[in-house]
Amino acid sequence: MKFSTKKATALAAIAVSAALVLSACGGGSDSDGDKAGGSGDSGDATTVTFLPKNLGNPYFDTSSKGGKAAVEEFGGKFSEVGPQEATPDGQVAFINTAAQQGVKALVVSANDPKAIGDALNEARDAGTKVVTFDSDTDPEYRDLFVNQASSEGIAKVQVDLIAKQIGDEGEIAILSAAANATNQNAWIDLMKKDLAANHPKIKLVDTVYGDDDDQTSFDKTSALLQKYPEPQGHRLADHGRYRGCGSLRL
Template sequence: MSGTTAGARRSTLVLVVATAVALGATACGGTTKNSADTTGTGNGTKTVTKADPNAPTKKDLTVAFLPKQVNNPYFTTADNGGKKAVESLGSTYKEVGTSSGTDTAGQVSYVNTLTQQQADAIAVSAQDPGALCTALKQAMNNGVSVVTYDSDTNKDCRQLFVSPASAEDLGRTQVQLLAKQIGGKGEIAILSAAQTATNQNTWIEFMKDELTKPSYKNIKLVKIAYGDDDAQKSFQQTQGLLQEHPNLKGIISPTTVGIKAAAQYLSGSKYKGNVKLTGLGTPNDMRAYIKNGTVEAFELWDPATLGALAAHAAIALESGQITGTEGETLNAGPLGTYTIGKDNTLSPGNPTVFNNTNIDKYNF
């Protein structure tokens, strides 16, 4: 961080402060960025004066990324994209987080610590939609810009959500991929991450809705299993699904950890080639399973672009170039220009389908 005072860094910001929050106060302690300058309505939101798209980009900021799970290949790629973008804009990047995809208390603790350390902005992928809200509102009350990426919180607990792609498109296209692979009939299951994961649950609701269409009348969703983004548990859940439902024709796993674990199980079993698998995965994780015939096709967006867009959004918020309001335009440099949509959300674009014809073109 620069030696600039908090007041100078926040010259364009009008802070609104919540009533004292016991969790934030006990977990953080000490002095926070705006602890001596706190007035407001208590709704936990950080409001900014009218956006100035031509405002200079602030430098020497500290932008912290808090993924759902560190050392997860997907988040490593996403956060490295964020790191590259942050540093290209003249600021300092840091990554913190837990090694578990379900440690919500750990995520809360990291948010509180970053607030105490006076980070300028936080980009977080939430493990639970509500668990982080108190801590994130406290952060915003203390002048921290908050962006969610990949997995959202409740919308009043952040300023902007960078969505991987349209939630509806992701949910529906995964069903469409699997339906084509199983010939439009048979029992299917979903292998999700944590039961509380916001993005997973949103996609699954669109999957369910897609399955109500007449064209899927011969497809039956028999179970939703949860592997908690843990490789071993996801492997075991795949085994359990096939034991419990011997007539299963296909599995959708909308999580990079889950689809890889499911592919690993299927590739060494009698079900290889007979039970179809699709979902969201990275090309590097899934290449071997595409090559050996375990998986025909899966999809994903480019996580590096997602992380980079989150970085650009966080710094634009700090610079006063955007406020996160629907209709505003974000200039994300080499990534292009994006318009903020409903619920203060923006997205890098549609997912890419990976199969044997194109997977070798990608390296992430």
């Protein structure tokens, strides 16, 4: 379900970014077309670059696949770039390169709402339209944010899933991804409110971050299970391989 939703988000994001780019290019000269070629290719193709939090994440592999299909459908030129580790500094270098290449649209899932802001605004000053998805920046750093679902809806589903698994009673912990991710922190805040208001017998004992890394997430999970042992055992909520915000029964 999350993957199909993410693909729809990517399609929406790329469609909107394309509209922004094409309107910005109206009446442009041939030199504008040359600039649109990005990394050495000349012509009128609209260049669109996806910049996920990090490469090798199945979540973003799926969104980029949808984005590529959408870009090719309107005759644009798609590319995906990104750091191996989900850090703001890692994204900045790719933002700067996209601006230097004259990329027309940059579609970003931000590792931090502020840290990449200056680089994004420099890219915008150079003529690149910036669309954020999945994890937003502060509004002044982008042209548009496309949200795949409401934070309230995601938080409620997360709480409902774990509540059903544990009979609406017991201790749980949250294993999230990057500590600065705007979307996941919003979900966590809303999950806490839902738990307090509607699930008085469930106790949230800890929140930890796996930094969008498999090994780190595994280590954090192991540490939680050791810190909060219980004879009945432990169980992960049904979140599969998604390195996002999940709940642990303790």
